[in-house]
Amino acid sequence: MSEIEEIPKIQRVVAVLWPSFLTSGVAMILFYWVFSPGEVFPELAASGVSNMAFYSATFLFLWLTTLTSCLLSCYFLRPCSRCND
Amino acid sequence: MSEKASKPVKPVQDSLYAKREEIYPREVHGIFASWRVAMVFLTLGLYYILPWINWGEGRQALLFDLPNRKFNIFMMTLWPQDLIYLSALLIISALGLFLFTSVGGRLWCGYACPQTVWTEVFLWIERKIEGGRPQRMKLAKSPWNLNKVIKKGGKHLVWIAFSLWTGFTFVGYFSPIRELAVDFINWDLGPWETFWIFFYAFATYGNAGWLREQVCIYMCPYARFQSVMFDDNTLIISYDEMRGNPRGARKRGKEKPADKGDCIDCGLCVQACPTGIDIRDGLQYQCIACAACIDACDDVMEKMDYPKGLIRYTTLNEAKGKGLHIFRPRVFVYSAILFGLVVGMVWSLATRVPVGVDISRDRNILYREAPNGDLENVFTIKIMNQDDKAHNFVISIDGMPGAVLDPDEPETHVESGEIGETLIRIRAAEDIIKDRSTTITLRVTASDDEKLTDDEDTRFIAPADWFQK
Numbered sequence: 001m002s003e004i005e006e007i008p009k010i011q012r013v014v015a016v017l018w019p020s021f022l023t024s025g026v027a028m029i030l031f032y033w034v035f036s037p038g039e040v041f042p043e044l045a046a047s048g049v050s051n052m053a054f055y056s057a058t059f060l061f062l063w064l065t066t067l068t069s070c071l072l073s074c075y076f077l078r079p080c081s082r083c084n085d
Numbered sequence: 086m087s088e089k090a091s092k093p094v095k096p097v098q099d100s101l102y103a104k105r106e107e108i109y110p111r112e113v114h115g116i117f118a119s120w121r122v123a124m125v126f127l128t129l130g131l132y133y134i135l136p137w138i139n140w141g142e143g144r145q146a147l148l149f150d151l152p153n154r155k156f157n158i159f160m161m162t163l164w165p166q167d168l169i170y171l172s173a174l175l176i177i178s179a180l181g182l183f184l185f186t187s188v189g190g191r192l193w194c195g196y197a198c199p200q201t202v203w204t205e206v207f208l209w210i211e212r213k214i215e216g217g218r219p220q221r222m223k224l225a226k227s228p229w230n231l232n233k234v235i236k237k238g239g240k241h242l243v244w245i246a247f248s249l250w251t252g253f254t255f256v257g258y259f260s261p262i263r264e265l266a267v268d269f270i271n272w273d274l275g276p277w278e279t280f281w282i283f284f285y286a287f288a289t290y291g292n293a294g295w296l297r298e299q300v301c302i303y304m305c306p307y308a309r310f311q312s313v314m315f316d317d318n319t320l321i322i323s324y325d326e327m328r329g330n331p332r333g334a335r336k337r338g339k340e341k342p343a344d345k346g347d348c349i350d351c352g353l354c355v356q357a358c359p360t361g362i363d364i365r366d367g368l369q370y371q372c373i374a375c376a377a378c379i380d381a382c383d384d385v386m387e388k389m390d391y392p393k394g395l396i397r398y399t400t401l402n403e404a405k406g407k408g409l410h411i412f413r414p415r416v417f418v419y420s421a422i423l424f425g426l427v428v429g430m431v432w433s434l435a436t437r438v439p440v441g442v443d444i445s446r447d448r449n450i451l452y453r454e455a456p457n458g459d460l461e462n463v464f465t466i467k468i469m470n471q472d473d474k475a476h477n478f479v480i481s482i483d484g485m486p487g488a489v490l491d492p493d494e495p496e497t498h499v500e501s502g503e504i505g506e507t508l509i510r511i512r513a514a515e516d517i518i519k520d521r522s523t524t525i526t527l528r529v530t531a532s533d534d535e536k537l538t539d540d541e542d543t544r545f546i547a548p549a550d551w552f553q554k
Contacts, residue, residue, distance in 0.1 A: 010296070014303045033168050036154060051152045052260070056277045 016070040024062035028055065107225065108298060110208065111218040111356040115380025117195075124196040125205050133250075136257040149259050155502055161434065162473040164502060166441065173430045177423065182307070184419040186314040188411060189398075190321050191374035194308070200300045201373065203251075203293035204359070207244060214240045218356060244294045245286070252286030298360035301373050308370065317401040318410045322374055324348075324365040324396045325404075332365075337389060347391050354378035354396060364396055439471035440478070442529045442539045451546045459512040461491075462545050467506050468529050470499040476531040480509060483526040485545060487517035496532065511545060518547045 037054035038045040045054075140146035140159050148157040156163040163170060185192050194201060215221045215236050227233055256278055257265050268274045274282070292300050301308050315321070329348035335341070348365070355363045357377040362369050364378045382396040403409045447463035455461040468478050480495045482488055491510040499505035511525070523545045531537035 008303075010299055011303045014299075018304050033165050036165075050275070050277070051154065052275065052277045055151055056280065 012074065016067060016074060020063055020066035020070045024059060024066045027062050027066075028059045031058065106361070108359065108361040109218045109221045109225075109356075110359040110377065111353065111381070112212060113357045113377045113380040113384070115383055117376035118380050121196055121201075121205060121375065125202045128197060128199075128202050129206065133254050136254060136262040145261055145263075147258065148261060150261075151259050153502070161437075162439070162471065162502075164469075164471050166469065166471065170430065170434065173426065173433075177426050177430065180419060180423045180426065183314055184416065184423055186311055187316065187319055187415055187419065190315065190319050191308075191311055191372070194301065194305075194311075194373035195375040198373075200292060200305070201375065203289060204297050206247065207293040208359075210243050210247065211240055214243065241294075244290055248286040248290040248294075249282065251289045252282040252284070255285040256281050298371070298373075301360060302371055308373075312370070316413075316415065317407075318413055320398045320400055320411075321368055322364060322372065322376055322379060322396065323368065323399050323404060324354075325394070325399075326365075329365070329395050341391075347386070347389075347395050349385065349389060351385055353381040353385055357381040438537060438539060439473075440476075440529065440531065440537045440539045441469035441471065442527070442541050443467040443469070444527055444541050444543045446543065452548065455510075455512050459514050460518060460547055462511050464509055464511065464527070464543065465506060466497075466509060466527065466529070467504055468497055468499050469504050470501055472531075472537060473501050475500045476533060476537060478505070478529045478537075479532050480507070481528045481530070482511060483528060483540075484542075485511075485513060485517070485523050485525045488513040488525065488545065513545065515551075518545075518551070521547055521549055521552050523547075 138146045329346045332348040332350040333345040360371045383393040497507045528540040
């Protein structure tokens with residue numbers, strides 16, 4: 001049995017959800033450190049969307065992106081020998 | 086110890102790859118358990134109380150006011166431009182962690198990590214409702230009946246309520262907590278506040294209630310690399326094999342059997358372990374250095390009339406008989422760097438002037454002739470007001486005697502946290518221009534507080550052909 005199969009499910013879930021959560025949090029902070037939401041989305045900001053909404057939505061979008069990347073990493077880490085099964 | 090030991094005890098976390106078995110840590114009492122309880126009160130006490138403290142009238146002492154992009158930290162107001170301080174704080178924390186780890190091993194894990202302190206609270210709730218380790222194991226094995234539903238359901242209800250309070254407090258660091266409390270009571274919260282309260286509550290409930298030691302094993306980056314900060318003089322929790330082995334059961338009060346060591350193999354150290362390992366197998370990555378096994382074992386040693394410390398804080402060198410060396414070059418170097426950084430940061434914060442100026446030259450024309458025949462340079466001045474109230478800023482010039490500003494005494498009103506922009510012209514008569522490029526200093530000072538001042542150098546440019554003779 002290959003090692004990847006023996007990794008507990010929780011570890012695999014964590015390997016997808018957790019690094020993506022951390023990196024998207026850092027990315028979000030760095031992004032809004034440089035730009036204010038009003039500069040990036042002037043029309044939306046003018047229509048009364050709150051900064052809290054910008055930060056939250058950006059974070060969730062980034063998380064979804066990095067999460068997809070983590071998922072793909074896990075997918076490609078599957079041993080090639082199993083592709084023939 | 087009120088709970089009766091049962092034998093034999095197999096370490097639960099036998100293999101990293103085995104299916105996880107539920108761990109029911111036995112409650113222990115002792116010096117290290119008391120330290121942990123004290124740290125729970127200190128850390129969580131601060132966490133839940135700090136956002137309610139005001140500094141000055143109506144100003145929350147600790148508020149990371151994301152909507153307005155400013156951070157209240159007691160008497161200071163920091164802005165996104167001050168992120169350097171946050172970075173410095175992170176570096177200081179990391180270095181502090183290096184220092185503590187090299188001296189005392191995983192002290193952070195055992196006493197101060199949020200995962201540990203919240204798990205401690207969740208375990209306390211579990212114990213109060215479901216009982217001690219044997220009762221909890223029995224309840225888990227028993228078929229579903231009214232008693233089990235009440236106990237398990239009650240536990241989860243209390244956990245959820247506590248988690249919601251935790252989530253609410255968390256959001257209270259980012260959105261004024263008193264307003265948040267009123268909105269919460271009237272159930273009039275904004276959608277994102279609601280989302281984050283539930284998100285953080287869910288994370289707390291999941292991590293401290295369900296995942297527990299798995300967070301340390303699978304999620305914690307520090308746990309993975311902490312061992313590289315260890316050396317032979319780092320304090321670790323260790324079982325004294327020389328003294329303890331061979332292990333074996335014996336009658337209490339009788340003479341110690343000649344063929345046995347001091348370990349009576351009661352298994353209490355394993356039962357007490359929140360990560361389910363057997364410390365007698367040596368130092369392991371799963372050990373969070375909570376010292377519950379020390380407390381459990383000391384208790385047993387006392388009852389057996391054996392000396393305490395069969396499991397104790399020791400170093401590899403001490404175990405080898407080379408003595409305890411806490412103060413060593415590594416510790417001094419870490420301490421010195423840490424001290425330097427802390428002093429630097431405190432000094433920088435204490436002398437921080439909350440105004441910033443940025444000068445840019447008119448890109449289109451380097452110089453031009455003014456109507457009266459003087460030479461003129463045009464600049465755009467950006468004034469960043471990082472103070473927590475609005476000010477009028479006056480601009481003055483230095484470094485070129487005789488040069489004048491137009492407008493005369495330019496004054497710019499800038500709101501708190503805003504950046505004001507103004508255009509100024511600097512004029513100089515031909516006879517006072519001594520060089521093609523003259524360094525001048527533009528100073529910006531608040532009209533009502535001369536300590537609020539900042540300056541920046543720029544250059545006054547004259548035509549090159551004036552100086553080519």
